[in-house]
Amino acid sequence: MSETIRQIAESIAPASLHPNIATPVLLACIAVVAVVAYFMTKGALMIFEKMILRSPTQWDDDMLNPRLMRAISQLAPALIVSWLLPQTFAGQGDSPDSVKWADILTSLYILWAIVRIVVILIDNLYKALLRRDSLKAYAITGIFQMFKLIAIGIGVIIAISILIGKTPIAILTALGASAAVLSLVFKDMILGLVAGIQLTANKMLQRGDWITMPGRDLNGEVIDVSLTTVKVRNWDNSVTTVPPYSLVTDSFRNYRPMQMSGGRRVDRAIYIDINTVRMLEAQEVESLRADGFLPARGAATENGENAVPRPESRRVNLRLLRDYLEHYLATHPDVNPEMTLMVRQLSPTQSGLPVQLYFFTRDTAWVNYEHVQADIFDHVYAVVGRFGLSIFQAPSGIDILSSPARHRSYT
Numbered sequence: 001m002s003e004t005i006r007q008i009a010e011s012i013a014p015a016s017l018h019p020n021i022a023t024p025v026l027l028a029c030i031a032v033v034a035v036v037a038y039f040m041t042k043g044a045l046m047i048f049e050k051m052i053l054r055s056p057t058q059w060d061d062d063m064l065n066p067r068l069m070r071a072i073s074q075l076a077p078a079l080i081v082s083w084l085l086p087q088t089f090a091g092q093g094d095s096p097d098s099v100k101w102a103d104i105l106t107s108l109y110i111l112w113a114i115v116r117i118v119v120i121l122i123d124n125l126y127k128a129l130l131r132r133d134s135l136k137a138y139a140i141t142g143i144f145q146m147f148k149l150i151a152i153g154i155g156v157i158i159a160i161s162i163l164i165g166k167t168p169i170a171i172l173t174a175l176g177a178s179a180a181v182l183s184l185v186f187k188d189m190i191l192g193l194v195a196g197i198q199l200t201a202n203k204m205l206q207r208g209d210w211i212t213m214p215g216r217d218l219n220g221e222v223i224d225v226s227l228t229t230v231k232v233r234n235w236d237n238s239v240t241t242v243p244p245y246s247l248v249t250d251s252f253r254n255y256r257p258m259q260m261s262g263g264r265r266v267d268r269a270i271y272i273d274i275n276t277v278r279m280l281e282a283q284e285v286e287s288l289r290a291d292g293f294l295p296a297r298g299a300a301t302e303n304g305e306n307a308v309p310r311p312e313s314r315r316v317n318l319r320l321l322r323d324y325l326e327h328y329l330a331t332h333p334d335v336n337p338e339m340t341l342m343v344r345q346l347s348p349t350q351s352g353l354p355v356q357l358y359f360f361t362r363d364t365a366w367v368n369y370e371h372v373q374a375d376i377f378d379h380v381y382a383v384v385g386r387f388g389l390s391i392f393q394a395p396s397g398i399d400i401l402s403s404p405a406r407h408r409s410y411t
Helices: 002-012 019-054 059-063 066-088 097-130 141-164 168-177 179-185 187-201 244-249 256-261 282-290 317-330 366-387 397-402 404-410
Strands: 210-213 218-225 230-234 239-242 264-272 342-345 353-361
Touching: 019 059, 019 066, 059 097, 066 097, 097 141, 141 168, 141 187, 187 244, 218 239, 239 244, 256 264, 264 366, 317 342, 317 353, 317 366, 353 366
Parallel strands: none
Antiparallel strands: 210 218, 218 230, 230 239, 264 353, 342 353
C-alpha cells in the first residue's frame, strides 16, 4: 500500500522536480486513502447496526448504538494514517517537520477517539441500567462519573507524554510529588467518590429513595447522586443539595425499606377523660352487643371455640372499647393484619389517659396513607361516646362561659 502511494505521488510530482512538493503530495495521497477508509468503515458499520436492530435482545441495542458506531468509524482513518506515514516516508533519512507533526497530531487524534469510545461505552451502560427496573439501583451517577474521569485522566497523561516525548511513568512521577496539593484542590471530589462507593456498596441510598435529614431541613425524594452532590427534591418541590460524605458522617432516615415492606406504620393516641372510665351495667353491655360493637353470645373465637362469658373486669367500658378497636383494625381492608397491631394504654398524663393505636396500613403512598389514617380515626372519635367515654379536651373560653357553674356565679 505504501509503495503504491509513493508511485502515485511520484507520477504526480517527481521528487527530482522539487523535494518540497513531493512531501505534500504524499500526505495528500495518504489523506485520500484515509477518507476512503472512513466511508468504507462507515458503510460496514451501518450494515452491522441494522443487524443489531433486528436482534431480539435489547442489551446490544443499548450498548452498540449509532453514537458508538460513529465514534468507531472516525477512528478508522486515523489508524490508516498512522500505519501509512512511517512506511511511506521510510528510507528517506530524516522525515520532514510536516511529517513529524502529522504523526504527532494523528497519535493525539487516535488517543482522543479511543477515550471518546470508552466514555460512550460507559454512558451507554449507565443508560441501559436506568432502563431496567431490576438494575436501576446500580445506576449510580457518581460511580460512572468516576470511571469517565479515570479514562479522561489516563488520556490526558498519555497526550502530554506524546507532546513532550516522555513516558507516561515520568509524568506520573511528577504528579506524585504534587499529590498533597492535588488532594487539597480535589478534596470534595475525593470525599464524594469514597462516600459514593460506600453508599452504593452498602445499598444505603439510590435514586428515587425517600430520605429525611432533620439537621439539614431535608425531606423528600433523591433525584440525583453524583461525585460531589446529592440532590433531593423536597415535598414542597424545593431542591436541597448536600455533599455525599455528609450522608455517611451524619445520620439520615431512608424510607425505602418501609415502602418495600408492604406496610406503613400508624402510631397515634387518643386521650380519654379518666373520669368517664367506669363499669357498664348489663343493659348497657347488651345494647352495645345489639348494635354490633360486641361479639354476639356464642360467637366463635379466633381458635374456633365458642366464646365464654367475659369476667367482670372485662365489662369496663375502656376495655370493651380497646377490644372493639382491635377487632375493627384487624378486619379493616386497608390495614395489614400480618404486621404488628395493638390498642394499648399508656401512662396517664395531665391531659388524660392515652390509648395508643399501633398498626400498619397496606398502602405506603403518602396521600393514600393519610386518607386511610384519617378515615380510621374519624371512626374512632365517633365511636368513643358509644361506650360511655369522652375524649379529653382542654376547656376553651366558650366552654367556660357555657358551663352551669359560670352561669350560677353571675346570678
